[in-house]
Amino acid sequence: MTHKPRVAYFYDPDVGNYYYGPGHPMKPHRLSLTHSLVLSYDLFQHMEIYRPLKATAFDMCTFHSEDYINFLQRVTPQNIGGFTSSRFNVGEDCPVFPGMFDFCSIYSGASLDGAVKLNNNQADIVINWSGGFHHAKKFEASGFCYVNDIVLAILELLKHHARVLYIDIDIHHGDGVQEAFYLTDRVMTVSFHRYGNYFFPGTGDLFEVGLERGKFYSVNVPLKEGIDDESFLSIFKPVVEKVVSFYQPSCVVLQCGADSLAGDRLGCFNLSIRGHGDCVKFVKKLHLPLLVLGGGGYTIRNVARCWAYETALILGKDIDHLIPTNEYYDFYAPDYSLLPDLVSNSKTDNHNTRQYLDLIQQSVTEHLRMLPGAPAVQMQEIPPDFSRLELPPEDSTDMDIRYNSYERDKIVSYNAEFYDLGNKFSDHS
């Protein structure tokens, strides 16, 4: 295939200005740095730029529990004392910060709209560096993640794609996405991550392969610290290749957490930006509709470098290794290089022996052989595209006041297909 992919890029100028709190390693401002680099490299000349519409609480409830989303919507640093917040795991790792719900709405809205664009065939590749919050669970926050935009986007994609492949190269296990789709064969999750010694989140062992219909549709590649480009790609490529040939997905979601880079504040891998980008390049070459998301990444200058470089890879553009002047130019001192040598400064040795990697690969291959081939999907009526409906505030017991009949009809037709929203609402009263 020689034609250039049509790329849609989602960015909200506000998203970089949310703040988790003093000393918190997750810094949304890395997104402003990334965007500034992308613009200054003239990459806008080759892609459409969209400002996402915020996702509503209703959108989020296609995956998350209503209680949890209601909580996220209403809690503030001032009123948190009035909630039993331990129930939803907010606190230290996932602090309640001002504007938290808006932040979630922006990154989730971008991933959702990206999915719609792919479904409508209005783009071949969609980029949302603000998304990729793979730890969030159905009813609780985890690992700096509140709303799981990946699950929301995949649920949207599933309306038009029989099988969706999810690939995760964040250094942490993509546990939230795996858990959400653990029992289904319509989504295959493949995560490459650091595993062992209680490394967060503690899941992602080889034997977690899925259950029931979803058995063998979760793939985990547990790695040890210090893995370098060569070792990583030597297992990434064959595993992805085999997964694709066995599973035959019609669409791919790629989480590009940049905490797998050498020198990350929280990570302990030794990938270079080029090596990280090679994974993206490899997935791009599958020539399937692709949703590219961000994720972790805590040394923000390198996160910006990495994602700007990968934007260029996706567009198929060669860009100068010298960073052009931009708003955040001084963050890239002293070398001002796009691809600095991150690896030779690293103090971590590669603990992944050839033997170890071979064993894992062998085991994953064996597990893939258990797949009955690409699963067929029963044909059913397609549900309508998601529309941004607002949930009534929790305290409204009389739904008629909040909903006109048109809106209510929309809700009924939307949900009657797969679950009973009526029950969910009556829980409130």
Added chain:
Amino acid sequence: MDSCSEDSMDGFMQLRSSIKAAKLYLTRGKDNKQNEVRVGIEYQAVIPPYKDVSYTTQQDNSVLLWIPNQSDEDMLRDYLYKACLVLGDCGRDVLPLGKQCRDDELALYYLYKTGHKIVKTLKEIRNLYQKEGLELHSNFRQVESWSLEDCEKFETGLRKHWKNFYEIQKEMLPHRKLMEIVEFYYFWKKSERFENFLQHNRKKKVTGTGSQGTEQGEEFDTGVDKTS
């Protein structure tokens, strides 16, 4: 060296047992190992049904800001440079400008809206800017000019509350939005004013004014500078 190889040996044994468990699990097909993945309606997503038909295109929710066209790259660069001069520095003129220059999707947006006509767009944004000033940006982000006074208040707040921008806003800069303060911080910390701020804090450290201030100064020396 010894401890390292022992460690990897250890890891190797661990892996072998893990693979053994996995194999056992795969062949027996029974959940004989305590599975850590939680299963139940509280945990999994509800999967929507699928139908392989083409369907009418849904109206798009997101706002299209920019579509590229085949305009001359040099001319486009030149336009952005000029637009940047017209649109100003987003109100951060108080910070000495280093090599940074503004990149703004606003300039792209106007160009896209006028059908990629560069001369016409420049004229238009010049007129608009004369009329509306910084308000022009408000489609994209809230911008209000940072005065020297604000900047000094920000620095005082930083000494007192460290990077608790919420407290800084509440006490020092109630007329500014929290998000503006966060954005300003990232520009400020790569400007000369940050250097001066550090020196000032170090001097304080030497003369020993208040243990709290000293700790915070150190935080800025080490934590802030290196990690972000």
